[in-house]
Amino acid sequence: MMWLAVGAGAALGAWLRWGLSVWLNPVSSWLPLGTWLANLGGGYLMGLAMGAVLAHPHWSAETRLFIMTGFLGGLTTFSTFSSEVLTxxxxxxxxxxxxxxxxxxxxxxxxTLLGFWQAQQWWGRA
Known part of the structure; x- marks a missing residue:
């Protein structure tokens, strides 16, 4: 069921990224704010997730894959960012x-560093 965890998380992350882009990219002509927010927010959440996983090693592989590989992988986007830079x-x-x-x-x-630090403050060092 790991494939389902990754796929479901990725779909949710991609939908959120798309929504942020539709909502915020038109605001600025030089910096697509939706893509930027997705990448920075995803970085912060990845740091939190990494810290949480270290503090809670009992989390299932499916939970970790859903959050980190699926949702955050779908939310953040190097390809869209790269195409915007190329433009x-x-x-x-x-x-x-x-x-x-x-x-x-x-x-x-x-x-990502800030999120990891924050997770350590909340859940302690691993």
Whole structure:
């Protein structure tokens, strides 16, 4: 049933990412905010999930796969982010492309660390 856990989580994550993009991407012409929020929020939630799994090793493989591989894998998107960066590069918008790369990559890693730290505060160190 692991395949079902991954598939169900991925569908929910992808639907949320799509909804965020429909709602927020039109707000900014240079930074698709829905994609950015999905990637940074997903990074934070991944950090929380990693900390939670370490603190609660009894969680089933299906639960971990549903949350981390499925939902968060479906929510975050490297391919959409990459296509949005390429769109800026093709238009010669090097500053916007570089800014997007820094905001997505650095922001996501920092928020993953923050989420992991937060999980350790809530559930203790593993």
């Amino acid at each position: 800026h590069l093709l238009k010669g918008n090097w500053v916007a492309a570089t800014g997007m790369i820094l905001l997505h990559v650095c922001g996501s890693v920092m928020l």
